[in-house]
Amino acid sequence: MNIRCAHRWAFSRIGGELAEQADELPAPTGHEVTVRVRHCGICHSDLHFHAGGFDLGHGQTSSLERAGAKLPLTMGHEIGGEVVEAGPEVSGVVRGEQVVVYPWIGCGACPVCEGGDDHLCPKAMRNLGLQLPGGYADLVRVPHERYLVPIGTLDPARAATYACAGITAKGAIGKLGALGPGHTVAVIGCGGVGMTAVALLVATTPARVVAIDPDPAKRDAALRCGASLAFDPAAPEAAKTINKACGFDIAAALDFVGSESSSSLGVNLLRRTGQLVVVGLFGGEFRMPLPMFALKSLQITGSYVGSLNDLRDLVALAQRVELPATPLHLRPLAQVNEALADLAAGRFVGRTVLQP
Ligand SMILES: [Zn+2]
Ligand SMILES: [Zn+2]
Numbered sequence: 001m002n003i004r005c006a007h008r009w010a011f012s013r014i015g016g017e018l019a020e021q022a023d024e025l026p027a028p029t030g031h032e033v034t035v036r037v038r039h040c041g042i043c044h045s046d047l048h049f050h051a052g053g054f055d056l057g058h059g060q061t062s063s064l065e066r067a068g069a070k071l072p073l074t075m076g077h078e079i080g081g082e083v084v085e086a087g088p089e090v091s092g093v094v095r096g097e098q099v100v101v102y103p104w105i106g107c108g109a110c111p112v113c114e115g116g117d118d119h120l121c122p123k124a125m126r127n128l129g130l131q132l133p134g135g136y137a138d139l140v141r142v143p144h145e146r147y148l149v150p151i152g153t154l155d156p157a158r159a160a161t162y163a164c165a166g167i168t169a170k171g172a173i174g175k176l177g178a179l180g181p182g183h184t185v186a187v188i189g190c191g192g193v194g195m196t197a198v199a200l201l202v203a204t205t206p207a208r209v210v211a212i213d214p215d216p217a218k219r220d221a222a223l224r225c226g227a228s229l230a231f232d233p234a235a236p237e238a239a240k241t242i243n244k245a246c247g248f249d250i251a252a253a254l255d256f257v258g259s260e261s262s263s264s265l266g267v268n269l270l271r272r273t274g275q276l277v278v279v280g281l282f283g284g285e286f287r288m289p290l291p292m293f294a295l296k297s298l299q300i301t302g303s304y305v306g307s308l309n310d311l312r313d314l315v316a317l318a319q320r321v322e323l324p325a326t327p328l329h330l331r332p333l334a335q336v337n338e339a340l341a342d343l344a345a346g347r348f349v350g351r352t353v354l355q356p
Helices: 044-051 156-174 192-204 216-224 238-245 260-269 291-295 308-320 333-344
Strands: 005-010 019-024 033-041 055-057 078-086 098-101 139-142 148-150 184-188 208-212 229-231 250-255 270-278 299-302 328-332 351-355
Touching: 005 139, 005 333, 033 098, 033 156, 044 333, 078 139, 078 156, 098 156, 148 308, 156 192, 156 308, 156 328, 156 351, 184 192, 184 260, 192 208, 192 216, 208 216, 208 238, 216 229, 229 238, 238 260, 250 260, 260 270, 328 333, 333 351
Parallel strands: 184 208, 184 250, 208 229, 250 270, 270 299, 328 351
Antiparallel strands: 005 019, 033 078, 033 139, 033 351, 078 098, 098 148
């Protein structure tokens, strides 16, 4: 293959079809690395990027432009593949090495980035699949070798999903206090990320996990991943039913939907001193009676993807222990439009991974 020509699936207008385009890739300079994409997961965020932004409530939306993204946009931030070319200053990377790419790249030079929190960089965003071309392509250019994490013998399709679904779940769990055997954690929304959180909680904590999703197939999959109980949030008096079943003792809720109804369900499930972590970007506004903050001593926090160290830790964890396998669906990259439509319609359980 020609490693100086990337075939990218991009959209040129908001909501428009993705079409293949061929872009010349100049020789990598400095610390740049070219990775041949073998797998790229489709994330729910891609639906928002494709639609032009996020719903901020009150009819307001965020915009791709303000985020520094330009059309045509090549999405895809769960990238796994092999190193095919490296710039002259790259060290410690072997050609042919199988890696997962950390996509949440900041300026790379400020104290936040140097502390490993590129994803929270206040200066510049160079996220792959948003400001920089992503993994819906056969080749991807990575700005620095430090964003590559070797995966060894891990399943490469699954390891690719660690770059967003994995570290987003891990980052959210990391926001919680220590979880003991008496603790119950509610996972609201069991799509790719929520399902990963169920699997990680079961594998790494003694807490009891309760899965909440309107789709019975997702509830079944969550139970197979180790959740103790599963509930439909759309059932009448769902909060009451769930609370009763859990002895009114839910210590934490992870909201992977991030809608008005999911966040309010999360708050209503929490016992005193409970923690709600809002992760999903469905959109809308958060509303709750102010006295409840004090009366219940609640903690409400947000969590955005995860750090480079979260990705390294997750890869190391997966190499050490067998994590419960969340469902994966492999599809050819050329079916990306159909795959996005299927995701938007909620037609499958788990994560779809594209193969160029
Ligand atoms: Zn994502
Ligand atoms: Zn920075």
